[in-house]
Amino acid sequence: MQEIKSQKKVRDFHQAKWNEPVIFELHQKGERGVVPPRTEEKIASTIGDGVSKLPGHLKRSRAPELPEISQNRVLRHYLRLSQETLGAAFNVEIGQGTCTMKYSPVVNEKLVASEKLRSLHPKQDEETVQGTLKATYELDLYLREISGMDYFSFQPGSGTQALFMMASMVRAYHEANGEGEQRDEIITTIFSHPSQAATATVKGYKIITLYPDENGFPDLEKLKDAVSERTAGFVVANPEDTGIYNSKIKKFTKVVHDAGGICYYDQANANGLLGITRAKEAGFDMCFFNLHKTFSTPHACGGPGSGAVGVVERLKPYLPKPIIEKHGEKYVLNTNLEHSIGKVRSYYGVAQNIIRAYAWIRALGPDGLKAVSETAVLNNNYLYSKIKEIKGVDVPYAEGGRLEQVRYSWEPLYQDTGITTEDISRRMADFAHQYWTSHHPYVVPQPFTLEPTESYSKEDLDEYIRSLTHISNEAYTSPEVIQSAPHCSSIHKITTDKYFEDPEHWAITWRAYLKKYKNTKEKQT
Missing domain, CATH: 3.40.640.10 (Type I PLP-dependent aspartate aminotransferase-like (Major domain))
Incomplete structure (x- = not known):
């Protein structure tokens, strides 16, 4: 069989971008996605309607204001949102830095999907949750050893x-x-x-x-x-x-x-x-x-x-x-x-x-856990050796003294071109890459922090390096491409920070949003 060579170019990527309203804006009075079944007569004769016997302080004074929407429109809404989302299952996430984004085995998701686990209640008698207590206790023992x-x-x-x-x-x-x-x-x-x-x-x-x-x-x-x-x-x-x-x-x-x-x-x-x-x-x-x-x-x-x-x-x-x-x-x-x-x-x-x-x-055992760390350190040192060769990159402090991650700096590139690490963050989204700068304070100027973990192959790391190299070349030859990014991602460039800094411009619930929107309209009229 002829050997298939992995792609050597920057990945051709374009993410779906929907002008999708929030679910409450899709509300149509009377639409139904699911019609709950009526209470069986035998049950109703024993407990009534299930509400009237509740103590007054447990009853709602009015029904919850949930959107009324058909099933197919609900499905369409959330599938569209999913197309605008990236994660470890979609892309190389070494750019999240310090957050250690790694592959989570799917088999573990099957374990926790068990009805027995999903049905646990924190006030159950401990006699009824011996299995969960045992697993938790044994995890305690493992972490003690580690x-x-x-x-x-x-x-x-x-x-x-x-x-x-x-x-x-x-x-x-x-x-x-x-x-x-x-x-x-x-x-x-x-x-x-x-x-x-x-x-x-x-x-x-x-x-x-x-x-x-x-x-x-x-x-x-x-x-x-x-x-x-x-x-x-x-x-x-x-x-x-x-x-x-x-x-x-x-x-x-x-x-x-x-x-x-x-x-x-x-x-x-x-x-x-x-x-x-x-x-x-x-x-x-x-x-x-x-x-x-x-x-x-x-x-x-x-x-x-x-x-x-x-x-x-x-x-x-x-x-x-x-x-x-x-x-x-x-x-x-x-x-x-x-x-x-x-x-x-x-x-x-x-x-x-x-x-x-x-x-x-x-699943890993003691040897596997050690291999996790050895591989993570190896991946990081490989990444370190390649990225410090990219034009415009600096690695402040402790030459060679890193383990599983590095906080790099674009300060030389910024001084040469005016392109910031935030500009590069948006441009990396055009290649389906996560990219994290740093938490504040910025103790490293124009920072970006990468942690490859053990989950990513050499090919994955090379793809990420190619993207950074490509963007560095753009910064020196056509900086306007970076400054106007992203072009292929669902995210957009935020032109003001007032929505984050001014409480008058943000709302954490739909009800709060409607209240502020109403107040804004009244002020305008």
Whole structure:
């Protein structure tokens, strides 16, 4: 058979673009897609109409204002929207940076589609959910082995909520030891995620931010100057969000411990560490993993994810209630935690994501988990070696000191052509690529952050590199093509930021939109 060569050009792509109204605008009074069946006489004779016996405070004062629309128009509406959506199943998503976008096995989706799992209720008696409790408990054991921690909680719904939980435990620990008022400072680094400082601030802490040395690494001497009897804790990502890995991290945690502080670890960027390093050996007292990143469950927009938090033995009493324990052959929910911070979220966690992560780990095993990280690091180093050769690209800080991701810079290209990283982001959409710049503050000028993970082949990476190279050439030869992008995508160029900055111009519900629209019309007349 003649060998088929993979395409060497930039991908020819054009996404569907529909001028599609929101579902409420499709409302037509009296249209029906589904007619619910009438209650059977035998049931009605026992419970009545199903509404009249409800307590008054559980009844609606009026029917919900749902759109009335036929079935075929509903189908058409959502299929059109799906054609305007890209994701890991459609395109190469290495450009999402720090969010670790990887392939999630379809078989895991079949597992969580089980009627038994979908029918779970958080207030069921624990006797009736032994299987789910067992899987959750065993996932806890796996994460203990991966991290070196002694107990895990799956209550937080995201990495930021996990950071909030850890900051809450730091405060509870020092208050229990009579040092709550004295220890009022949290130390972090400028290259770590902004949520670290934000969540500690919410807990009332003063934030001390360490800036890097000339190579981009956290400065140990500055940490020594910062710690004192007021130090409550030290929180850091490693690798940090620029991709830099601090191999001397144990010296940092020792400095903080010697001052009486607690060290907690943002492991959102753990995809290059599985089976290679552990939080315990690095000297951390707490850490979290994003199951919706490292362990291949869907992101679900931050809330329905899972920021699994692990702690050492001495911090177990401060965990949010409940934790799952095994008593003989039975799994129980233990709420008897002396210094528990209570809850950071209702109930215990997203069961579907816990099962997905559990299945992913079981399928890979310890050797497979290590191979995940080795492949992710290999992919990143290949990408790094190619992208730094593209005209207009710079790689600030720590030459060669990256693991699973890199925050690159288009600053030279911007100085030469005036093309910004936001311009390139829109142009990349024309080739069906996700592209992420950076969270703020922009510690790297004109940034773009790539994380190839283990999911993508060399051919996938080469396609992404070709697209960036093509756009770099356009910037130097025909910049107007980039400035007017996108041309082939459903997204468009936003010409004003007032809709994001001014509450008078945005609404989070249809009802709020109608109210503002009505007010606008009245002002105009």
